[in-house]
Every structure is written in C-alpha cells, then in structure tokens.
Amino acid sequence: MASDERKGFGERLQKAASAKQAMLDRFKARQSVDDPAAAERRAERKALSDARDARLAERKALKQAEAERAAADQEAQAASQAAQAAQDEVERVEREARLALEQKAARDARYAARKARK
Template sequence: MSGFRDKGFGDRLSTAANARKAMLERVRAKPGPDDPAVAERRAARQAVSAAREARLAEREAAKIAEQARETAKQEARQAAEHEQRIAQEANEALERVEAAQRQLALEAEKKAARDARYAARKARK
C-alpha cells in the first residue's frame, strides 16, 4: 500500500497557475466577433428570429381576421333576428286588426238581427 502523499505549498501554487493558464487558453481559443463562423451563427440566429416574428405576425393577422368574420356573422345574425321579430310583430298586429274587424262585423250582424226581431215584434202589435 502506498503512503499518502501530502501536497506541498509549491505543488498547490503550480496547480493553481496551470489552471489559470488553461482558462486563459480557453478564452484565447474562442473565436472573436469578426470570425466568419461567429458571423454565420449570428446570421442564422437572426434569420430564425425574423421567421419567428413573421409567424407571430401571421398568426395575429389570422386571429384578427377571424374575429372580424365572427363579428360580422354575429351582426348579420342579429339583424336577421331583428327583421324576423319586426315581421312577426307586424303579422300579430295585422291578426289583431283582422280579429277586431271580425268582432265588429259579428256585433253589427247581431245588432241587425236584434233590430229585425224588435221591428218584427213592433210590427205584430
């Protein structure tokens, strides 16, 4: 069994320095903003973003058009119902007038019959 190796202060300093160098190398290895690969990725992201915005605008326009169609359909339905209600009320009013005329004619016939009976009774005496 090997013994435990205690790291000394120098070993810890050199390990930390190596870690800093590795981080610095990773930062230096990253491409800059003028790198063609970075520009290509940026253009691709912008194209995706523009396509997303176009889809959202198209969806919003479709939603607005659908709402306009529904509103127009509802207004047409309400206008038709209103016209139907007016026609029904006019028919009911006409029926009431005709019923009143029939009632008046019936009363006139009854009065004429009553007057005829009265006249016949007076003529008998």
Template structure:
C-alpha cells in the same frame, strides 16, 4: 513519513491543479473566434434569420386571429340583424292577426246589432 508533510503535498497538488485549470480556461477564452470571424458572423446571421422568421409567424398568427375575430363579429352582427328582422316580421304578423280579429269581432257585433234591429222592426 510525517503527516504534516503529506498534507502539504496534497495542498500543493490542489494548487497546481487549480492553476492548470485556470490556464486551460484562459486558453479556451483566448482561442475563441473574434467578432468579425466568418463563423461568428454566420451564426449571428442564422440567429437573425430565425428571429425574423419567428416575428413573421407571430404577425401571421395575429393577422389570422384578427381576421377570425372580424368574421365572428360579422356573423354575430348578421345573426342580430336576422333576429331583429324575424322579430319585426312576427310583430307585423301579430298586428295583422289582431286587426283581422278586431274586424271579425266588429263584423260579428254589427251582425248581432243588425239582427236585434231587424227583430225590433218586425
């Protein structure tokens, strides 16, 4: 047998296999259901349902995130108000203590002054 003839046979076999593969692919393509086929419409409806459910879940998560954020902001505001009220209370107490101390110091000073005057008058 001639070697060149063997190579030609292999080439012909490969070309025939390629042609059969193309035909099979074309047959699969032609056998595909059309766009108005009930199975295709059902798959599209199922996809749409999944997409809508996903969008609903995303929007619910966003709503929950916004609610949690608003709650955190409200808690932070309440904490700031409590801190400011505590600071105002502490400031008022300090002012009262200073006023009481000043009154005690004045009373002590007046008592010393009165004692000196009484000592001088005797």
C-alpha cells in the same frame, strides 16, 4: 490526498497557476466576435427569428380576420333575428286588427238582426 501532503507549498501554487493558465488558454481559444463563422451564425439566428416573427404576425392577422368575420356573422344573425321578430310583430298586429274587425262586424250584424226583429 496523501500525495498532496508530501508536496510543498510552492508546488501547489504552481499547480493552481497552471490550472488558471489552462482555463485562460481555453477561453482565448474560443472564437472572437469578429469571426466570420460567428457572424454567419448570428445572421442565421436573426433570419430564423425574423421568420418566426413573420409567422406569428401572420397567425395573429388570421386570428384577427377570423374574429372579425365571426363578429360580422353574429351581427348579421342578430339583424336577421331582429327583422324576423319585427315581421312577427307586424303579422301579430295585423291578425289582432283583422280579428277585431271580424268581431265588430259580427257584433254589428247581431245588432242589426236584433233591430230588424223589433
């Protein structure tokens, strides 16, 4: 700071102007948009982005197919359970009907035996 105090105002202005010019030179030294290397890097980034998008779409399709398969399996299992329940119900009704017939036959036999004794 002590050295800056001895310098005049003009020197400080000159120093600021040269710093601004150095920043401007560094900015201009950067590659332009029309640079073939920059275009190549943009093309590489686009190719990577497209490949990433394709992988994401493939993963999404695989997940969708897996979800559809799981839903179909679940529906098939539900249908199988419903068919088994219906079969069980039919068997239960048949057992009850058979039991009712057996009971009626036993009752009729008892009635006939009682009539025969009289």
